[in-house]
Amino acid sequence: MGAMIELRGVTKSYRRFRSAGSVALDGITLRVGRGECLGVLGPNGAGKTTLLALLLGFLRPSSGFISVEGAEPCRYARESGVSYLPESIRLAGGRPACQVLCRLGILDGLGGAALKVRVAHALDRVGLTQHAGTRVNALSKGSLQRLAIAQLLLRPRRLILLDEPLAGLDPFWRAEFRHLLSELRREDPNRTIIIASHDLPEVERIAGRAIVLTGGLLRDEVRLPVRGPCTLEKLVCEATSPGSADAGRGP
Amino acid sequence: MRGYQPGIGGRGPRTLSLLRLWPRLFLDMLPRCSLLLAGSGVVLVPLFIQLRHSVAAEAAGAGGVAAATDIVAGASSGPAAGVFRLFLLVATLVLWEGIAAAVRRDGLFRMVFSRPVSRRSYFLARFGARLTCLLLLALVVAEALDRATVPSVPAIGRIHALQAAVVMGLFLGSLILVASAALDRGDALLIAALLVLEKVSIPGWAAPGGAVHPLAKTLLAPLTAFEDILRSLLTDAPVAAGSIVLVAVCGAALLGSGLLMAERREYGR
Numbered sequence: 001m002g003a004m005i006e007l008r009g010v011t012k013s014y015r016r017f018r019s020a021g022s023v024a025l026d027g028i029t030l031r032v033g034r035g036e037c038l039g040v041l042g043p044n045g046a047g048k049t050t051l052l053a054l055l056l057g058f059l060r061p062s063s064g065f066i067s068v069e070g071a072e073p074c075r076y077a078r079e080s081g082v083s084y085l086p087e088s089i090r091l092a093g094g095r096p097a098c099q100v101l102c103r104l105g106i107l108d109g110l111g112g113a114a115l116k117v118r119v120a121h122a123l124d125r126v127g128l129t130q131h132a133g134t135r136v137n138a139l140s141k142g143s144l145q146r147l148a149i150a151q152l153l154l155r156p157r158r159l160i161l162l163d164e165p166l167a168g169l170d171p172f173w174r175a176e177f178r179h180l181l182s183e184l185r186r187e188d189p190n191r192t193i194i195i196a197s198h199d200l201p202e203v204e205r206i207a208g209r210a211i212v213l214t215g216g217l218l219r220d221e222v223r224l225p226v227r228g229p230c231t232l233e234k235l236v237c238e239a240t241s242p243g244s245a246d247a248g249r250g251p
Numbered sequence: 252m253r254g255y256q257p258g259i260g261g262r263g264p265r266t267l268s269l270l271r272l273w274p275r276l277f278l279d280m281l282p283r284c285s286l287l288l289a290g291s292g293v294v295l296v297p298l299f300i301q302l303r304h305s306v307a308a309e310a311a312g313a314g315g316v317a318a319a320t321d322i323v324a325g326a327s328s329g330p331a332a333g334v335f336r337l338f339l340l341v342a343t344l345v346l347w348e349g350i351a352a353a354v355r356r357d358g359l360f361r362m363v364f365s366r367p368v369s370r371r372s373y374f375l376a377r378f379g380a381r382l383t384c385l386l387l388l389a390l391v392v393a394e395a396l397d398r399a400t401v402p403s404v405p406a407i408g409r410i411h412a413l414q415a416a417v418v419m420g421l422f423l424g425s426l427i428l429v430a431s432a433a434l435d436r437g438d439a440l441l442i443a444a445l446l447v448l449e450k451v452s453i454p455g456w457a458a459p460g461g462a463v464h465p466l467a468k469t470l471l472a473p474l475t476a477f478e479d480i481l482r483s484l485l486t487d488a489p490v491a492a493g494s495i496v497l498v499a500v501c502g503a504a505l506l507g508s509g510l511l512m513a514e515r516r517e518y519g520r
Contacts, residue, residue, distance in 0.1 A: 050519075056365050058519035077365055084365035090358035106271045107366040151362065161365075 004159065004192040005032040005055060010064035012050055012216075024050040026216040028064070035189050037181075039203035039210035039224065040196040041236050046213040048196035049087055052161050055194070056082055068159065076159075081108065083156050087163040087196075089148045097139065097147050098123065098132040101154060108155040122150040125180065127173075141168040149177065156184055162195040166202050178206055200233050212239040276380035280346060284384050287342050291392050299334040300399050331396045332485035335407050338392050339385070339419040339481075340446070346381045347427040348439035350374070351513040356435050360518040370514040378428065378506075382420040389416035407485060415484040422477050422502040428509030432516060446474075473501040 010028045015021040025047045032038050040048045053059045054066055057074025068076040076082070101119045110118055123129050126146035131139060139147060145168040152160065166174055185191055197203050203210060204225050212220040212235070219239035226235060351374060354360050364370060393412035407415075423442065431438035468475075476494035483490035 053519040058360065058364065059517050077367070078369055079367060081367035082365045084361065086358070086361040088358060090361065103272065103275055104362060104366070106275075107363060107368050109367065111271055 002034050003031045004034045004036070004069055004190075005030070005194075006065070006067050007031075007054075008065040010054065010061045010066055012047075012054060012059060013062045023216050025054070025061075025213075028213075028216075028218050030211065030218065032192060032194065034192055035185070036209065037185070037193040037195070037207045039207035040194060040213060041198075041200065041203060041210050042213035042219075043198075045215075047216040048213055049163055050216075051213070052084075052163055052194065052196060055159075055161060056084060080159075081155070081157045083152045083160040085148055085152055085160075085162045085165050087167075089144060094135060094137065096133045096135055097128060100136055100147070101151060104151045105154045110155065118154050122153040125153055126150045142170060142173065145169055146173060149180070153180075156187075156191070158188065158191055160184070160191060160193045162193065162197075164197055165195060166197060166199050174202060178202075181206060200236060212236050214239060273376050273380060276377055277383055280380055280384045283345055284388060287338075287345055287388055288391065290341070291338050291388075291395070295334050295338050295392070296395050296399055299331060299396055302334070331407055332482070335389075335393060335396060335412065335415070335485060336481055339389060339416060340423070342385055342388055343419050343423045344427070344439040344443050346384055347424045347431070349431060350377055350381065350424075350428055350438075351431040351509070352435050352438055355518055364518065371510045374428070374510055374513045378424065381424065382417070385416045385420045385424075386413055389413060411484050411487075415481055418477070418480055418484065418498065421506065422473075422498055425502055425505035425509055429505055429512060432509050432512035473497055 007028050007030045010025055011023065012025040013021045013023045028047075028051070040051060042048050050059065054061055055068060055073050057072065057077045060074075066073055069080075071079070098119055101122060102115060105115045105119055120129070120132075123132050126149050128143060128146055128150065131143060136144065136147065145165075149165065165177065169177060181193065185193070193206075195203060195206060207224050210222050210224055211218055212222070220235060222235055349356075354363070354374075354377075363373060389412045390409060393407045393409060396407055427439050427442050430441050434441065476491075476497040479494045480490055480498055482488055
């Protein structure tokens, strides 16, 4: 399996005016193969979102090297696009759901009849057809999350980055979301998915491998599902406990 | 989520044409346009009429109604140019505010820049939508000022109004774009403060003999040329070719720098 994503010694620190900067990621080395589904686990502030922002080219590493299909992340996103589900969804609140999707579809290169068809299908897939004309700020949290999932489906890309995708979804839609991801992977076996989440059982169901980040360090790496008496939750708790500070920087 | 339709995915258009998005970006600006129109209706046009009446009253005292009409016709372009220039300045500051910073602070970049969109093209589209709004507003306000003045003498010609709006939008808009790419908040306010400061500081920088300090003159030359061009467009006064070249070069440099900064800077924190 060829590497889709490669990180070598990536460090990201945020500089702050008149105060010491904080290190969000410290010396991360990681390879993600084509068609792989990787879980990124860790407590709040571990650096999960920063890792995704680096892969999208929103941020640049302070040191180290990142490539996505051999290209700089920003260039890859500009040329090929990345299907990204952000943790905090900021959609134009005053507009109807279908208009929001239309705008994003245009940015995806869709237009005319194809755009309308794709928007209608995306809304249908996430069960929001009856809310197509509802303003975004009138949607419930779960519906808003489903709308954010719908925008991924307008034009699914080769690389899919999901930041807490299951937040606010009920068990039925969680199952549907898993089903959708498996369809996306079946459609293109080379599609690579990275999912950052706190929901360990769900990550265990979706991903084939997971890394554990804490304090910006890569603490552990596990194959999923975890077999034997040890659970994923236990592994993550061990990796993120204060005593594990000297546990090394991953594999 | 059943019935997923495969077949679309993978590589998208390398450079996406943002022309289809442009009308929507334009519509986004309509609330601000309405605010500006209401503001100009409430403040600027009555201000202009008041100025015109004060000129008329002075003239009537000097030589009767016939003389007053002649003087008002001649004097209309002066107050009109001042009022229109003030409107263009305020409109540009309001329309361009947050042109790059809002994308960052509202988190819009997460949805936009993960798609195959050139950041430079996206910001250029936002710039173009704002410029179009300014042109339309300039036409409406110039028409309103014309109707408020002597009917036979237009206060500001439509072509001149559009030209002034283009100069204001390209030069000042580019300046705000640079500030907006660098700052998260207060971009337009900073530029407004700089413009006020420039007016205040020029007399302060004057040498004891009365001349402006050479360094200040050099630094402020583009702004001075910009003012010259606007004045000439709105009052039919002649303008030096050097001023046009200077403003064009500085405007292009500012626009390029703003787009480059907006493209290169980090998003997400």
